[in-house]
Amino acid sequence: MSAEIRIREAAVEDVxxxxxxxxxxxxxEKLSHQVxxxxxxxxxxxxxxxxxxxxxxxxxxxxxxxxxxxxxNYSTFxxxxxxxxxxxxxxxxxxxxxxxxxxxxxVARIALERGCGRLEWEVLDWNExxxxxxxxxxxxxxxxWTKYRVTGDALEKLADYLKTR
Amino acid sequence: MSAEIRIREAAVEDVxxxxxxxxxxxxxEKLSHQVxxxxxxxxxxxxxxxxxxxxxxxxxxxxxxxxxxxxxNYSTFxxxxxxxxxxxxxxxxxxxxxxxxxxxxxVARIALERGCGRLEWEVLDWNExxxxxxxxxxxxxxxxWTKYRVTGDALEKLADYLKTR
Numbered sequence: 001m002s003a004e005i006r007i008r009e010a011a012v013e014d015v016x017x018x019x020x021x022x023x024x025x026x027x028x029e030k031l032s033h034q035v036x037x038x039x040x041x042x043x044x045x046x047x048x049x050x051x052x053x054x055x056x057x058x059x060x061x062x063x064x065x066x067x068x069x070x071x072x073n074y075s076t077f078x079x080x081x082x083x084x085x086x087x088x089x090x091x092x093x094x095x096x097x098x099x100x101x102x103x104x105x106x107v108a109r110i111a112l113e114r115g116c117g118r119l120e121w122e123v124l125d126w127n128e129x130x131x132x133x134x135x136x137x138x139x140x141x142x143x144x145w146t147k148y149r150v151t152g153d154a155l156e157k158l159a160d161y162l163k164t165r
Numbered sequence: 166m167s168a169e170i171r172i173r174e175a176a177v178e179d180v181x182x183x184x185x186x187x188x189x190x191x192x193x194e195k196l197s198h199q200v201x202x203x204x205x206x207x208x209x210x211x212x213x214x215x216x217x218x219x220x221x222x223x224x225x226x227x228x229x230x231x232x233x234x235x236x237x238n239y240s241t242f243x244x245x246x247x248x249x250x251x252x253x254x255x256x257x258x259x260x261x262x263x264x265x266x267x268x269x270x271x272v273a274r275i276a277l278e279r280g281c282g283r284l285e286w287e288v289l290d291w292n293e294x295x296x297x298x299x300x301x302x303x304x305x306x307x308x309x310w311t312k313y314r315v316t317g318d319a320l321e322k323l324a325d326y327l328k329t330r
Contacts, residue, residue: 005327022241037244045244052239052246071239074217076187076252079202079210081217084249087241098327105326108315112324118316119323125309137326138319142312144290150273151283154303158284159277161270161302162170162263 003060005102010055010067012047015039018055021067025089029124053086056106058099066090068103070110075117083111085121100133122147168225170267175220175232177212180204183220186232190254194289218251221271223264231255233268235275240282248276250286265298287312 010018019039026032045052058066069087074080085107090099104119111119120142123130135141150158157164175183184204191197210217223231234252239245250272255264269284276284285307288295300306315323322329 026242031242034242037242041244045239045246052237053241069239069241071237072217073238073249074210074234074236074251076218076234077191077196077199077202079206081210084238086239101326105323108320108323108326111320118314119320120312120314122310122312125311134313137315137323139313139315142314145287145312146290147285147287147307147310147312148299148304149283149285149307150302150304155273155276155284158270158273158302161266161273 005097005099006059007056007102007106008059010046010057012043014055014057015042015047017057017064018042018046018067018069021089021091022087024091025087028089028092029127054110056103058090058103060094060097060099063094065094066099066103068107070107072114072116073120078117080117081114082116082118082120083107083114085119088121101137104137170262170264171224172221172267172271173224175211175222177208179220179222180207180212182222182229183207183211183232183234186254186256187252189256190252193254193257194292219275221268223255223268225259225262225264228259230259231264231268233272235272237279237281238285243282245282246279247281247283247285248272248279250284253286266302269302 016039019037019042022037023035026035053069053071056068057064066089070083070085073082073084075082088100088103108119181204184202184207187202188200191200218234218236221233222229231254235248235250238247238249240247253265253268273284
C-alpha cells in the first residue's frame, strides 16, 4: 500500500511553496504568460484581513505534493451556496497516486459540511487525462455554457457604461 | 431620451421580487425544472448572517425591471480577487433599453472599487443576442474551458474518496 496522503490547511509561511505550485499549474496549462502573482500579492490576498480563498496542501511523507484552492460561489436556482475549486494541482512526479482525488474529496467533504449544494471547477478541453478522471467521479460537464471575461481597459470602459452610451 | 435607469442594492423585503425574477431568468434559459429556490431559502442565504452574494435591482420610474447577482471569486494567476456575475436579468418587456448594460456597468464599477482584476459570467451557447452584446463590450469567451459540476449522490461519494479507494 502506498504512503498515507495527509492534507492540511496552508498558512502564510507556505506562500513560496504555493506560488511554486501555481507556476507549475500554469506551465502544465500552457498559460505561464498569464501569471503575475508574487509572494507579496498572495500573502495580501490569501492571508490578509480579507482572504479570497482557502488553500489545502497535500503531503506524502514529508513532501508537499500538491494543492487545492477554492472559494464559495452561489446558485440562485438552488438558493444555496456552493464551492468553486479554482486550482487543483499535483506535482508531475506524484501523479496517478490518488493525490488529486484525495484533495478533491477533502474539498467535497468541506462543501457538505458547509451545506453546499454543489462543487464546481473548470478544465481545459484538451486535458483528456483530467477529464476522464473527473467523469469517473460523477462530475457532469456544463458544456452548453461559455464563460466570458472582461478585464483591463474593457473593464474600465464598462464601468462607465451609463456615462458613455 | 428614455427615462433614467436607477440601480439600488436589494434588501430582505425584496426577496419575493427577486425570486420572481430568478424564475423569469430560468424560464428564459429553459431551466425552470432546476429551480428549487424559495423565499425562505433566499432570505437565509442572501440576507442572513453569511450573505452568499450581492444583489442589485434596476428601476425605470417606479418599475423594478431587472436584477444582477454577484459574488467574489479569485485568480491565482493574478493573485487578485475578481467578481463572478451569477445572474443578469431584464424583464422581457424592458429589454433593448440599456438596462442590462447599466447593471453590468455598475457591477464593473464595484469590481474596480474593490480592486478586482476581472469580471466574469457565463452564457448559454444558444443565447446569441446576449453573446453579441457581451462581445460588443469587450468580453472575451473562455471557450477552451468547460465547467464540471458534482452534486447530490456523486458529491457525497466524492467526500468519502479516501475511505473508498
